[in-house]
Amino acid sequence: MSQSIALDVPSAARSAGPWYRNKKLDQWLCFWSVPVFYNLFGIVFVPLSWMMPPRAPGNTEAGVIEFMQSPNLLLATTILILVVGLSAVGNAVYLSQMKRMTVSPVLRYAFIVGAATGAIVGCLFPMFCFGLGAFRSGYSPEVLQLLYDFGYMSFIGCLGCFFLNWSCLGLSILLDENNTLPRWLGYYTIWQSVTEIFASTLWVSHSGPFAWNGLLAFWFNMVLYVPWQFIVYLCIYRAIKSQPESELDNFRPAAAAAH
Amino acid sequence: MTVYLRNSLTYAWSFLVGITLFSWWLARARGGEYQLDMAITVGVLVMAAVKAWLVIAHFMEVRGGPAWLKRTTYGWVVGVLALLLAAYAFSH
């Protein structure tokens, strides 16, 4: 407690100097990559490919073929492979805040690996499946059906990867003695992540509330997840803002003394 | 020991056990297949809500808690019960 007050003093003398001298520039760049990424992500998955909202697992053959061969899918996949790296940049900002927490580093390593696996399985795989359908017009209906199932299974089934990753974040927030992020956010994170376990049911259900387009396996998770994602970034924003400069990894005491 | 037996928590617990056994008896199988039964369902759900209230008020100690907590938790019990009964009445 008293330590953080002492550390606040040099940050008061901050503001001077041009923006590119800002010691938190790296974190801010990462932070602002997030809205860019999510907007592009939304464009790729909704108006470009129309894979969201999820189509039914029991879609007709004609419906599957029409969807899988729509030319927009190529454009959507191209945009996605160009910007998917931004998700790594966005996760870096979580990591730099998790480093401030008084918890075992194991939690942040598991967090980042969970985020990476989730991004590959839940973001790249589905778009590759759908993009492949559009890439070559000669695929048989059976192959298209396979790619369709694979695409949706990995997109919605990957919530299990995120279960691990968000649980690590939630646990870190709760165990942290520095209050880097608010405690209630830790609890919100835990129940948000627990509901993601529901996605495991889509391997068994072909229709109804537990199917991949179902009320409980998908929609209810989204209702909890989307506001949560906004709130987490708002809290991260405040955490970066209030972080004392002397605590930063790129802080150089000599340079600070010269000011 | 008597401190623990002559305690409002113990009274709450004995009510909870009594209601549980009663609702179990009420819904006991009456031979053959289960039948749709409005009276049993309403009885069982109302008893579950009463038990939920007992746990919240006594075990969770909401009884002596701030007003907002009472409003939220008791409101949850009443709201869930009302919606369950409405869902049952309109969908069955």
Add this chain to the structure above:
Amino acid sequence: MSNTEAAVMADTGSEQGAAGYLPGEPGMWFFIIGDLLIFGVYFIAYVIYRGQQPELFLHSQAFLNQGIGVTNTLVLLTSSWCLALGTQAARSGQRRDAVRLLALTGVIGGLFPFLKLLEWAPKLAAGHTPGENLFFMYYYVMTGLHLCHVLLGLVIIGFMLRHLRRAPAPNIKFIEAGAIYWHMVDLLWLLLFALFYLMR
């Protein structure tokens, strides 16, 4: 600092002033209320889906083991009762009683997962898997999610016991927060029991 805080809280706890005493910490209540709302949505959705095929649900319900269901209800109620008494004992400084009551809570609560396995195993062996129909899917998912809560609760009770035994001056806020969580697990089961086993 936490010692004096705990002592102050213990005092206000017994007085129950006009503003009311908040057991545990606000964050825990945030979690509890959120969890209750989430489960509330699942419960209501269950009744609505049940209404779409009542015969199937009634027929499947008949396969559930009422005896284990009611035993598990009594198990959770009794362990919750012990924990509530233990919290009271901890607050009034009777540490030995508190430790005993918490240990009893853990032992009784520990029966729950064991009975759940005894219930699930024959059912799965008889072919009543989550894929059989919507009722069994709901049944396994909801009771499974609840079982996760129970297991987490048992871990928390373990930490509470350790804290009561070792801490020089136990932080009553921590004991209360853990207790509230366990009571919520109990509360959710009461509704699950009514919806899956008893409802007709």
